[in-house]
Amino acid sequence: MDGVTLAVARLQSTSDQQDPLSYSPIAAAATTVVPPEQGAVWACPQPEYDDGLITWTLGGALLGRIHLSGRLDRMPDRRRALVKDAVDVYKSIRGDVAGALPFRPLGLPGWTDEWLAPGLRTPGDATAYLSVWRRGGPARLRIPVRHPAGGALRVDVPHPWAPDAGGAVWDGEGPTVSQPRTPGVLLIRLGQEP
Incomplete structure (x- = not known):
């Protein structure tokens, strides 16, 4: 994540970390090297996650540029609703994230x-x-x-x-x-x- 690359790239992935509990300090520190609107923070909820871990996974990406992945197609409706709620919140604040x-x-x-x-x-x-x-x-x-x-x-x-x-x-x-x-x-x- 050097300045020259960030000057020409619209997005920069903050990590390829797959463990949502380990991603939190990475996401929390990402803005030391990349602007929040440019830093892609991965949110990868999985069907086997409980509601709390799905919320954790999504919540960590809301102050960056959310990158949603995971097997959403295999989730029950209740858990897909958690994903939708988080994405709706992100859409409502992303204008504030840019330039913050x-x-x-x-x-x-x-x-x-x-x-x-x-x-x-x-x-x-x-x-x-x-x-x-x-x-x-x-x-x-x-x-x-x-x-x-x-x-x-x-x-x-x-x-x-x-x-x-x-x-x-x-x-x-x-x-x-x-x-x-x-x-x-x-x-x-x-x-x-x-």
């Missing part, structure tokens, strides 16, 4: 970190997105993120849609994220109240 600047409130990810939280800030700090992965450790974590653009703040979780997926609340210094299961992933959006 990366930030890492938990620092650069380590290969075995229990929590990972790469983020993107839109121009003018109107909106920030965090992709928060929990691979272990406590079920709650406060993530130090400064308030985007000041004013009243809205915090929501566009992905996943499951009622038991966890959530996030703003405590004045950053979102406190609850993620009851591992592996677990949340896409958190921070923005101005309308």
Whole structure:
């Protein structure tokens, strides 16, 4: 991933890693070398994955350029619906991903970190997105993120849609994220109240 290649290629695959649990630190660090709108992050849900692993696999690709693969044709309808929901969320935010600047409130990810939280800030700090992965450790974590653009703040979780997926609340210094299961992933959006 050198600058000359990135200057002429529209896409750059971030990895050929097949294990979704191992892909998360790669995806979390990819924006150190490739812009998010150019970095192809593979999401390869498989029919044998449970709902949580399918959500994890898809959630990790939402702040990059999602590249969907896997045996979707062999999935039951419920799991295909999880894929559709994630792709719909990606379509709704991809305009923000292009031109957004990366930030890492938990620092650069380590290969075995229990929590990972790469983020993107839109121009003018109107909106920030965090992709928060929990691979272990406590079920709650406060993530130090400064308030985007000041004013009243809205915090929501566009992905996943499951009622038991966890959530996030703003405590004045950053979102406190609850993620009851591992592996677990949340896409958190921070923005101005309308």
